[in-house]
Amino acid sequence: MAASVFYIPSVNIIGSESLGSAMDTMRDYGWRRALIVTDTMLSKLGMATDIQNALKERNIASVVYDGTHPNPTTGNVAAGLTVLKDNNCDCVISLGGGSPHDCAKGIALVAANGGDIRDYEGVDRSAKPQLPMVAINTTAGTASEMTRFCIITDEARHIKMAIVDKHVTPVLSVNDSSLMAGMPTSLTAATGMDALTHAIEAYVSVAATPITDACALKAITMIAENLVHAVEDGSNMAAREAMAYAQFLAGMAFNNASLGYVHAMAHQLGGFYDLPHGVCNAVLLPHVQVFNAKVAAARLRDCASAMGADVSKMSDEQGAQACIVEIRALARKVNIPAGLRELNVKEEDIPVLATNALKDACGFTNPVQATHEEIMAIYRAAM
Incomplete structure (x- = not known):
């Protein structure tokens, strides 16, 4: 067996009201001038200004x-x-x-290495570590705050570039669940299903290890137990904190075992139609696992068990089916669209989507490699 490498930020602060201590940690690093990367929504909510004020108190401009x-x-x-x-x-x-985490990674990587972000598409293409980066997370899903994955849409080619690079790992990740309390219902659902996808894809990945397996299974259990509560009542802070831990565990799993065709295919939908990533993953997840079940049935049976299904009297094949049933039931409970047609994906675009999906680095660790025809069939099944 080839040596496995485990990547993770050197410091990770998790828990309600933990932002203050994270700010103190930033002060101790000795930085003087920070670029805060965010979106207009969080800017309007005043969150960026709050961070600026907290930095100012610690003599960081x-x-x-x-x-x-x-x-x-x-x-x-x-x-x-x-x-x-x-x-x-x-x-x-x-x-x-x-989104802000990936954008910030792109900025910090090019700031240190020069050139253009397009130069770094693929695996470990950079020569040196990015500018030091701290990721303050406000959603429970992508785990981008702690991974070496950076996904950027190339506007010219209408595709999402997967940049998988040890040098884009932040030095510090912050998951303060009190910052997640105001997350809209639809975003809570989409990011939660994104985290479930990370965990399941990492568990069936050909690069899985005992470390990533432990992280993935625990994440699956915590998501199955808490996502519906977080969606139904955004102010349920116990569910919010559990989801913050769960998505972090899922991140630890896929950051090291990588992913599979759900992500490879979802990236194309996002790049082509500018659709929400978590929703694309959620719609594709059961269909890709139907395809994977022919080689990964035993692993999918474990996932079904982690989601709460009683698989004790089931064969691997039955267990894999139970997993797919559980995924679909959870997606329904959190109001994920039933198919890609609802997202205005067009049948005539499927051949080019499939071509691009097969080039995406995330697909290389899928448990079984697919033909162009098979990827097209999965897209069609998901319509």
Whole structure:
């Protein structure tokens, strides 16, 4: 067996009202000028200003770039980089969900390595670590605050570039669940299903290890037990905190075991139609696992058990079916669209979507490699 490598930020602060102690940690790093990367929504809510004030109290100057799109683009990275250079920033702080985190990673990577973010598409293409980055998370799903994955939409090609690079791992991740209390219902559902996808894809991945397995199974259980509560009552802080831990565990799993065709295919939908990533994952997840069940049935049976199904008297094949039933039931409970047609995905685009999906780095660790025909069939089944 080849050596396995386990990547994770060196410091990770999790728990309600933990932002203050995270700010103290930032002060101790000795940085002087921060670029805060966020989106207009969090900027309008005053969250960026709150961070700026907290930094000021600790003698750290800051400037805000709040132009991040829901699917961050090459243009967003370039614009943020200009703000960073104009203000001589020595660190980057991302505030929000996966979109600001990924945008910030892109900015910090190019700031340290030069060139254009497109130069770093693929695996470990950079020469040196990005500018120090702190990721303050406000959603419970993408785990981008603690991974070496950075997904940026290339506006010219209408595709999502997967940048998988040890150098984009933040130095500090912050999951203060009190910052997640105001998350809208639909975002809570989509990001929660994104986390479930991370855990299941990592568990059936060909690069899974005993460490990633433990993280993935615990994440699956916690999501199955808490997501519906977090969606139904956003102020349920116990469910919010459990989801913060669960999505972090799922991140630990996929950051090291990587992912599969759900993500490879979802990235194309996001890049092509600018759709929400978590929703695309949620719709595709059961269909891809139907395809994977022919080789990964025993693993999917474990996932069904983690989701609360009694698989004690089931064969691996029956257990895999039970897993797919559980995924669909959870998606229904949190009001995920039934199919891609509801998201206005067009039948005639499927051949090109499938072609691009097969080039996505996330698909390389899927438990079984698919043909172009098979990927098209999965897209069609998900319509």
